[in-house]
Amino acid sequence: xxxxxxxxxxxxxxxxxASELGLALSAIGVEVHFxxxxxxxxxxxxxxxxxxxxxxxxxxxLFQHSPYTLxxxxxxxxxxxxxxxxxxxxxxxIPHAVSGYIAKQILGGRLPKLITTLHGTDxxxxxxxxxxxxxxxxxxxxxxxxxxxxxxxxxxxxxxFGITKPIKVIHNFVDNERFKPSQKGCDRSIFARxxxxxxxxxxxxxxxxxxTDVVRVFKMINDQISSRLVLIGDGPDAPxxxxxxxxxxxxxxxxxxxxxxxxxxxxxxxxLFLLPSASEAFxxxxxxxxxxxxxxxxxxxxxxxxxxxxxEVGYLAPIADVETMASRSLEILSNPDLHRKMxxxxxxxxxxxxxxxxxxxxxxxxYEEVLARD
Ligand code: GMT
Numbered sequence: 459x460x461x462x463x464x465x466x467x468x469x470x471x472x473x474x475x476a477s478e479l480g481l482a483l484s485a486i487g488v489e490v491h492f493x494x495x496x497x498x499x500x501x502x503x504x505x506x507x508x509x510x511x512x513x514x515x516x517x518x519x520l521f522q523h524s525p526y527t528l529x530x531x532x533x534x535x536x537x538x539x540x541x542x543x544x545x546x547x548x549x550x551x552i553p554h555a556v557s558g559y560i561a562k563q564i565l566g567g568r569l570p571k572l573i574t575t576l577h578g579t580d581x582x583x584x585x586x587x588x589x590x591x592x593x594x595x596x597x598x599x600x601x602x603x604x605x606x607x608x609x610x611x612x613x614x615x616x617x618x619f620g621i622t623k624p625i626k627v628i629h630n631f632v633d634n635e636r637f638k639p640s641q642k643g644c645d646r647s648i649f650a651r652x653x654x655x656x657x658x659x660x661x662x663x664x665x666x667x668x669x670t671d672v673v674r675v676f677k678m679i680n681d682q683i684s685s686r687l688v689l690i691g692d693g694p695d696a697p698x699x700x701x702x703x704x705x706x707x708x709x710x711x712x713x714x715x716x717x718x719x720x721x722x723x724x725x726x727x728x729x730l731f732l733l734p735s736a737s738e739a740f741x742x743x744x745x746x747x748x749x750x751x752x753x754x755x756x757x758x759x760x761x762x763x764x765x766x767x768x769x770e771v772g773y774l775a776p777i778a779d780v781e782t783m784a785s786r787s788l789e790i791l792s793n794p795d796l797h798r799k800m801x802x803x804x805x806x807x808x809x810x811x812x813x814x815x816x817x818x819x820x821x822x823x824x825y826e827e828v829l830a831r832d
Pocket of ligand 1: 469470471472473475550577578579607630662664666737738739740741742743
């Protein structure tokens with residue numbers, strides 16, 4: 459099987475899922491081609507396991523905005539013809555599914571099949587914008603098959619776009635061998651004293667992540683139990699987060715690590731992970747924390763309850779209810795038996811339900827099913 463994976467290269471869940479999927483498919487013998495305007499961030503340099511096709515971003519003087527959708531479509535058509543791709547798997551509808559459709563039209567044949575995975579803001583935010591709505595709906599209708607990363611996005615897609623074709627839910631996944639509680643590099647003394655707790659957050663700091671609420675919750679935790687806040691990732695709200703930490707007198711307790719590649723050696727040092735998002739299709743960062751044996755406290759939003767089982771692996775509270783998030787966090791942090799139980803449950807959950815091998819098999823079987831269709 460030859461597959462072309464189209465994704466965003468920047469730090470964000472859809473790019474991570476697409477990259478990890480490609481690597482896992484390659485490990486089971488699939489020929490994997492990645493298409494993007496830069497190397498997706500979880501893929502490091504040249505690797506025999508896949509071929510990366512860098513798509514041109516044209517700077518022709520006539521274009522004030524580069525027509526990336528078209529250069530991507532051209533590249534997909536050219537490479538499909540050259541290597542004989544069976545499937546174009548578009549991650550995030552806009553514009554990847556549209557480019558895949560144009561490439562198929564250029565080729566005019568039965569193959570490649572176009573499979574689109576809807577990741578979240580393509581359905582809940584960007585796709586609903588009137589300037590994108592019709593093209594997002596169209597991109598779903600012309601895809602040969604659709605998948606969503608959660609049951610929540612499945613429901614939202616039908617509800618918001620009124621499409622009628624079947625959608626398959628394939629949850630996001632995590633490499634439980636890489637993300638695990640104790641491993642080399644998990645010594646926590648670099649971040650905190652033995653009597654202090656380590657609270658973590660990881661995101662792209664877009665407004666939907668409500669990252670300033672992380673600091674508000676942390677303040678209430680630290681007032682009761684001496685703690686350190688470790689922030690991973692970067693994005694537009696990061697300066698606001700740091701400003702608030704400073705304003706609340708938490709500057710010396712806050713460590714901003716910025717974008718990191720090997721997050722598995724950082725997450726495993728945490729006692730608690732916070733994800734107070736206003737919108738979350740799935741919450742891949744929370745899944746990586748759970749696999750690392752770290753309980754999660756976050757908001758009751760989107761697909762998060764599909765992985766953060768309330769009371770079992772952490773707690774969820776209404777969006778922006780920082781008081782409840784803080785009291786739930788303190789409940790976990792001040793009760794070693796509860797913390798241990800939640801950490802064990804978290805690990806059990808990610809191994810049994812969200813492991814890379816099992817979920818990638820679901821994708822592979824789905825590819826075969828779609829290829830067998832007329
Ligand atoms: O906004 C983001 O966090 C990035 C976005 C993306 O498409 O890259 O993430 C979405 O996809 C992830 C992977 O499927 C999900 O885990 C995230 O929940 C989802 N983000 C949102 O819905 C806000």
